[in-house]
Amino acid sequence: MKVKRVEVEREGITHTGLLMPSRGACIVLKLDSGYNIGLKKDAKTKVTVLKEGVVMPHKKVSSPSPNPALPTISILSTGGTIASKVDYRTGAVTSQFDVEDILGAIPELTEIANFRGKAIYNILSENMRIKYWQKLARAAADEIKKGADGIMVTHGTDTMTYTAAALSFMLKTPVPIVFVGSQRSADRPSSDNVVNAVCAAKVATSDIAEVAVVMHAGMSDDECLIHRGTRVRKMHTSRRDAFQSINAKPIGTVDYKTRKIHTSEEYRKRGEQKLAINDKLEAKCALVKFSPDAEPDVINYYTDKGYKGLVIEGTGLGHVSTEWIPSIKKAVDNGVHVVMMSQCLGGRVCDRVYDTGRDLLKAGVIEGEDMLPEVALVKLMWVLAQTKNSAEVRQLMQTNIAGELSERSKQA
């Protein structure tokens, strides 16, 4: 990074500091005291450059020598920030994607495993794309083939659960694949990044050979929850414990201080299944949310555009207004596979209780059981890439493939 050192004279006062990039109408100066101030740029303001382009060297951390007694974790980064570095001379925050830098920021990790890593892409998680899921799945498979004992995927929290669901369907894994991120920016000393990363690394070296999301269990730094990748949803905009398992219990917990894993649910054990990848996805699928008096045009739009699958987030047990039923029937008749989910999130869809539901079933709607709507969408993409036969689609959508649905709704 290159910054100019300048002197700004305004109203008889001289301020000296580094010239910062600015978006507004003011000159932004970082004073020697560390403070930034904005000074209006007009005829009364005199700027003198004291030193042209002071280069701020970036200190590189050397990677620690591997410990042969520890397992190896491969970190795949997607752009979600698990580690940051602040340059206090300029105030610049840089996200760290290199394994050396991540380990430099979270030295505790080196006590758990040896790390190697790869930046798969560097995007904001809201800019995630289906083809990126596929690339990530292939990268994970490659790393497992190369002998990684576990995979850690660093991911922005906004769409983390979609990606986790996608990998759950695309990969049969013999080792843990753990998604992790931070809700509070990694540049703050209070960030949840360290606790989450340490707990995730513990899970990545455990015998839980599942695609999992490991994030804070509560507001405190006590423990993290191990969520199944197909059962977890971001339920809060900002809290550390935003990630919750819905319609299922988390697989277990990790105590941060003792680093002990405690499991309470069944899970697939390390080495139980062979590595297999089936990364085909049907991208022409959409998620539609119904609201009172919404026009059915939206369904027609997707049908006309040649979509292959639709997940509808209906009300209650899985309903839309009777007005929508003809459009849905038309969609099904045109080869669109329509799955009904509920905006309640909690509970199971059942379209056999009320007339509207029964009419929906008659129109060809598939009840999505107790899946999460987003997970149903990802699953539909995967299923439709395997088959377009409606009986098979229906059967697959209603069968548990990656822990995404259950036959019995258990008392919590």
Add this chain to the structure above:
Amino acid sequence: MKGQNRLDYRQLGLKAGLEIHQQLDTKTKLFCNCPTRLRNTDESTYEVRRYLHLTESELGEVDRAALEEARRKRLFIYKGYDTTCLIENDEEPPQPLNQEALDVALEVALLLGMTPVDEVHTMRKIVIDGSNTAGFQRTALVASNGKISIPEGDIGIATLCLEEEAAQKVAESINSTTYSLDRLGIPLVEIATMADITTPEQARIVAEHLGMMLRSTGKVKRGIGTIRQDINISIAKGARTEIKGVQTLNLIETIVEREALRQVNLLKIRDELKKRGVKQVEMEIIDVSDVFAATKCKVIKNALKKGGIFAVCLPKFGGLVGQEIQPGRRFGAEFADRAKRFSIGGVFHTDELPGYGITSGEVSALKKRTYATSENCIIFVAGERSKATLSLKVVVERVNMALKGVPEETRRALENGNSAYMRPLPGAARMYPETDVLPVYIPPERLDRIKSALPELLPEQRARYIKEYGLSEEFAGLIARSKRALLFERIVALGISPTLVVRTLEGTTSELSREGVPVQHLADEHFIGVFKLIKAKKIAKEGIPQVLKGLASSPSKSAEKVAAEIGLQAPSKEDIESVIDKVVQSKEGFIRERGLEATKPLMGVVMKQLRGRADGKLINSILKEKITAIMREK
């Protein structure tokens, strides 16, 4: 004490600067909509447990010891309330900068003749002690380059920052610190003066002056803990020391005096060490546990169970470690402060022994064991070996600093005006932009609006007091500078003589204070109560000191009640007349002899009987009347 140690500060090259932190009395906090209300910890409704994760770049130039400490990962427990929210918990991005608080900050800045910036940028300043849930304090530089004028000269005001108050520490254990979140986020202004202060007295005057100016806005919080002073002090041959957490103005003068004294004494010790030819002290730890096998000293006995006793010999230091560098504080305390952070049972040195249950036999055994002669000093600590080693390491570090003189450091103010070591002077603050808070542009119209409604400045206020209230120059200056200036105006508005009010507020209270009356308990309402009694002629002005004295010791009572209890209620005119009648009758001969000239001596007699309860003027006129009547009878 004070008189004995009076130093020539000018010759010493004393330089001091103040940093004043004043909480603002805004409706909501600086970055959230919670009230700025303090709570009792037992009203807490939830608790959050956190760690702060600090890398070397956050710790910066903190010493190795602090780094070790941070690596141990201290647990921070935060107590929350129904008056705190997710923002205090660091679970939600901050709201925009509180505009009410920014207005107050700008008002104070303009009062201090400062120039505000055009755009306010909120920064994150790394704080590693857990007092901010985020691990940083949000702070913004609002204005710079002001000055205040006091009779002793101009003092430059370097900067004014608007920042959030930290959480209040409520408990501490070896591994954790508990903070209360109610205080976190209350807006405060931090005003830093230039190091233009050259005497202890001036430091106090500047602090008082700034405090008065802040209070004159009427928009700052009052009471204990709402204003805090940090003082930077150095003497020419010494080093800059920052003394933190001075809570009362009265202490400032003593703090500066004693810091100058400490630096002078440290320099004396340095010179003596040079004279003795002392070189760098080597770190050589000797296990002396066996010396204390049969000790009666409890601390040592306990330590022996957990670890042992470990010593370091300081060659040619004999007598110096025990030397006082501040009244009641030995040079050895400087080491002990540093060593104690490693939760060590005790730090002892032979200059203070025998004592603390350690016998002279043990001392000589110790000296023998370490091959020390009487010109040496032995420092030893009691505790676990690893902790003892760490603490002796910092002791030796500090000992070697003594060869150079005064180390730069941050110190903690003690209640008696001394100070204790806290940490090395921080390097450049670790700051980076608070990207969750947008910069705030201050348009000229906003400044104009605030400028047009500024509270009165001191010199003008003094002039007005002279002109409007007919006060003498001295009295006008005295009351204008006083923290009771606003109170003065309120009381005068009741229709009381301005001179009497000044004399009471400034003179009487300091006289009472000298007598040991706890005048700090006297609130505005107490004074108003007293003057209402005066106005209603229920007491005479001679009774004011007694009522104030009563109120100071029982502040919950009303002035009227106190006056009644000490029998100060002014007697009626009839009562006065009957007292005078008696006196006049008993002195009839004298009156006949002296005529009106008898008034003055008899005044004394009557006043003695009525003292404090009746107005002198009234007595005088009645007395004259009676004397004249007797004269006429003839």
